[in-house]
Structures are given as structure tokens and as C-alpha cells.
Amino acid sequence: MPAAVIANAAEKRGLDGEQVFTRLTMFKAVDRRTYERSLVAARTHADAAAAAEHDSSVLREQFIAVHGHDLRNPLAALAAGIHMISEKETLSERGELVAKEMRASVSRAQSLIENVLDFARGRLGDGLTLARTRTYLAPVLEQVVSEIRAIAPDREITAHFSIDCDPSRIAQLASNLIANAVTHGASVIPIEVEARSADGRLVFSVVNGGAPIPSAARERLFQPFFRGAVQRRQEGLGLGLFIVNEIAQAHGGTMEVGSSEEETRFTFTMPLSPASSSSASAANVQPPG
Numbered sequence: 001m002p003a004a005v006i007a008n009a010a011e012k013r014g015l016d017g018e019q020v021f022t023r024l025t026m027f028k029a030v031d032r033r034t035y036e037r038s039l040v041a042a043r044t045h046a047d048a049a050a051a052a053e054h055d056s057s058v059l060r061e062q063f064i065a066v067h068g069h070d071l072r073n074p075l076a077a078l079a080a081g082i083h084m085i086s087e088k089e090t091l092s093e094r095g096e097l098v099a100k101e102m103r104a105s106v107s108r109a110q111s112l113i114e115n116v117l118d119f120a121r122g123r124l125g126d127g128l129t130l131a132r133t134r135t136y137l138a139p140v141l142e143q144v145v146s147e148i149r150a151i152a153p154d155r156e157i158t159a160h161f162s163i164d165c166d167p168s169r170i171a172q173l174a175s176n177l178i179a180n181a182v183t184h185g186a187s188v189i190p191i192e193v194e195a196r197s198a199d200g201r202l203v204f205s206v207v208n209g210g211a212p213i214p215s216a217a218r219e220r221l222f223q224p225f226f227r228g229a230v231q232r233r234q235e236g237l238g239l240g241l242f243i244v245n246e247i248a249q250a251h252g253g254t255m256e257v258g259s260s261e262e263e264t265r266f267t268f269t270m271p272l273s274p275a276s277s278s279s280a281s282a283a284n285v286q287p288p289g
Contacts, residue, residue: 004028071113079106104151111179114172115239118246119224137165137202141195144174152182156190163197165272170204173247176240177206177266185264186210197272202253204268213259221257244268 011022085091086099138161145159157178174193181191185208192207213221220226222245225238244266248255253270 072110075106075110075113079103079110082106107147107151111175112239115176115243118243119239133167137161137163137167137170137195140167140171141174141193141204144171144178145193148175148178148182151179155182155187157193158190159193161195163195163202165195165197165202169247169250170268173244173268174204174206176244177268180240180266181206181208181264184208184210200272202268202270202272205265207263207265209263212261213257213264218257218259222255 005026005028008025009022010025012020014020082099082102086096086103091099141161142159145157149155149157178191178193185191189209193205194207195202195204197203221241224242226242245255248268248270251270253268256267256269258265258267
């Protein structure tokens with residue numbers, strides 16, 4: 001009985017061009033249609049699974065964003081209470097030490113929450129938004145350095161600023177970089193913070209001493225949730241440097257890291273003029289929230 005078939009032929013030749021063999025494959029056309037239908041069904045199933053995973057991911061990120069936002073209020077109340085007790089009450093030496101540790105813990109918790117919120121905003125929206133305004137950047141960076149000094153008074157941080165530029169998420173970027181240097185740098189070597197303008201660009205660097213970052217880890221530093229090899233006391237969410245890189249990109253800038261036995265240097269570079277930036281936003285970055 002005649003049957004519809006599909007045939008396929010292939011040949012193999014040697015190095016001298018001589019034919020070695022020819023292979024002829026034949027199968028029923030109905031088998032081909034069954035195979036194609038199975039491919040379509042598998043593709044449909046994979047698309048449905050991907051859509052379900054995407055919906056689940058969005059729901060998780062919405063949950064993170066809502067609860068991260070709700071956690072800000074009790075933390076703000078704690079910070080205000082600690083400040084009031086420290087300023088208005090007479091504390092023993094031990095009490096002052098406890099208040100200092102509480103301030104540091106609240107500050108760290110606030111920083112973690114802001115990083116989580118920025119991560120959720122970036123995933124749920126179109127990335128970090130900028131609303132730039134021409135202003136002096138030096139006072140903003142000096143405030144960031146002062147805040148980190150208050151949290152880690154035993155660490156020496158030297159700062160050199162000579163720049164007229166655009167501020168606010170850059171302050172967040174600076175805070176994350178300096179806090180990273182405090183956490184991972186050698187405690188006996190001062191942390192250096194530098195900001196300058198050169199050739200129409202802002203160049204901002206944070207430098208610390210200590211063991212160099214392995215090259216394999218440097219390649220993943222700006223990925224979300226990457227923490228590398230950290231001690232238990234240093235554990236965090238692994239979002240700080242990811243947020244730093246997001247802020248840099250939102251400004252039309254770049255982040256670079258160099259690490260050797262002498263120093264580890266994180267450098268942020270961005271155009272001073274919004275017109276020369278690839279970003280469509282205007283200068284300065286609004287604080288999160």
C-alpha cells in the first residue's frame with residue numbers, strides 16, 4: 001500500500017575529496033507531524049512555566065518592596081529614640097557604648113532596607129530614576145564621610161573634594177562604597193575618598209588597603225546578592241555594590257575596580273554635563289522613596 005514518506009540524504013567525503021559513503025534516511029510523514037506537534041506542545045509548556053515564574057518573581061519583588069517600605073517607620077522611630085536618649089539623658093560609660101552600638105545597628109538596617117527597595121524598584125520598574133539639579137557635590141560627600149566616621153570612629157578616613165557637580169544618589173553610591181571599604185579593608189590602613197573633575201567628567205574613588213580581591217570575585221562584584229568570601233560579622237544581602245553600579249549606569253557613568261597587594265580602588269566616572277550622558281534624566285539623584 002503506498003505511504004507518504006520524507007527522505008533525507010547525507011554524504012561523507014574523505015580528506016582527498018573522495019566519497020566515503022552516502023546515508024539515506026526515510027520515515028513516514030505522519031511520524032514527522034507527530035514530532036512537530038510534540039515540539040509545539042513542549043514550547044507551549046515551557047512558555048507557560050516561564051510566565052508563571054515571571055509572575056511569581058514579580059509578586060516576590062512587590063512583597064519585598066511593600067515590607068521594606070513598612071520597615072522604615074519603626075526604624076526611624078528607633079533612631080529618633082536613640083538620639084533623644086543620647087542627647088537628653090545622662091548615660092553611664094556602658095550606656096553610651098550601648099547607645100553607640102544601637103545607632104550603628106539602626107544605620108546598617110536602614111542602609112540594607114534602602115538597598116532592597118532600590119533593587120525592587122529596579123526590577124519592577126525601568127531602573128533607578130534620576131532628577132538632576134546643578135549643585136555643589138562636596139558638602140554632600142562630606143556629610144556621607146562624617147556619617148561613616150560616626151559609625152566607625154576607630155577607622156581613619158581622609159577626604160579630598162574639589163568639584164562642582166550633581167548630588168543625591170551619588171551620596172548613596174559614596175556611602176555604599178565607603179561602608180564597603182570599612183567592612184572589607186585593613187583596619188590599620190586609612191581609607192581615602194577622592195572626588196575631582198577632569199575633562200568634563202566626575203571621577204570619584206574610594207581606596208582601602210588589605211588583601212586583594214581575587215580576579216574571579218572582581219568579575220561578579222556588581223552582581224546582585226554576591227558577597228564573595230566574607231566573615232560572619234560581615235554578612236549582608238550582597239546588594240550594596242549592585243546598587244552602586246545601578247546608580248553609576250543611571251548617570252550614564254561606569255564603575256571600575258582595581259585590586260592589588262598595595263590597594264583596592266573603586267572608581268566611579270560620569271559625564272559632568274547631562275547633555276553628554278546617555279541617560280535621558282536630568283542631574284542629581286533623588287533620595288530613595
